Amino acid sequence: MAYKRQFYPGTTVPAVNRRRYLDPSQNLKKLREVAMDDVVRILGHRQPGEEYKSIHPPLEEANEPDCPIRQLVTPLEGAKKGDRVRYVQFTDSVYFAPISPYQRAWMYLSRYRGIDTGTLSGRQIIEMRERDLEVIAKEFIENETFDPALTGIRGATVHGHACRLDENGLMFDAWQRYEWDAKKGEVVYVKDQVALPLDKRISVGKPDSMENLKKRTTIFRADGVDMRDDKEVTMYGLRIHKLRTLAGFQPFAMKGE
Amino acid sequence: MQNTSNSARNYAGEPLPELKIFPNRLLKADTTEALLSGIYSIPQVRQINVHGETLPAKVKSGPHTGIPVNHPERRVIRYGDQEILLTMMVGAIFVELKDYDSVDEALEGIKKVCDELLPFGYTLDVGRYSKFRPSLNDHLKSRC
Known part of the structure; x- marks a missing residue:
């Protein structure tokens, strides 16, 4: 029987969401529209319309050696053109953000190729060829893994993911890269991801209600869905813990498990 | 910690009662100003x-080290006859009282102020949460 890929156990809302985000056959819902030029402005790596800087000649001109791996792997557009590797970093609040950094890593690696990603407690960086990065950044600002109030685009000084929200319901940001537009009820970016003021205000839309966010999140919380309430998820965690404790990096060596 | 008094830390020398106000949200400068005025x-x-x-x-x-942040919540606030530069989004307020006998009366007054200004909820506790006499560190930093 052919192996059927599995993604995540469990029946509770966060478990089902995790499974859906990880499964590349599931399309993520697009919730908002942000212009590509505005995404480029927020990323801050180049000006909109500016040529991409390159770090090596296009592969077509590069006289690549005869290598089976090179023949096997189709390069990304950015790699073909010799783009620089640039980054985008998302910060996710612990207050029921649609996704959390660890699941971001799983999701990125499950859905995309040509990325390097790193997980920290509150943030998740993606490093990638510049033109491909811009496409992915736009996708992740527009889709359901992003909430304007609880997800931040922060290149540095990301502190705030575990802080209480402010009075407008926004995640704390010491550099105030985005602000609350009370008239429109929207979150507006006024600085790029490394705090350089933008020459225009970029709206990323209205935050979702806390009630809806609890249905969209992948975060288990005692005041939401407790992980211990999902028996399958708990058993999966315990099993990994047991195998790691007893067999280290050779879980297959355990007999009867 | 930011002392709302402009002078050096004012230790009582004895563990007077303290009230801890812990709002469910980080406070804006406007709310902090109104709250401090009410409490004072x-x-x-x-x-x-x-x-x-x-x-x-x-x-x-980051690449723009040194440029100003210009955070709108970092500003001078006024309460009573004092003014201070608020350099934080306030998340907890510790109110030291003059004596033990005034706890109930003060609690009632502070609760009234908080109910009015913190509609998103808060917790209010009585205890002792900070030092009440100078420590060695204060002497070393000439804060007393």
């Missing part, structure tokens, strides 16, 4: 200290 108008209050998330004046890391 209560006669049993001896001193207020606030805790919160620091708002730096300048960017301290």
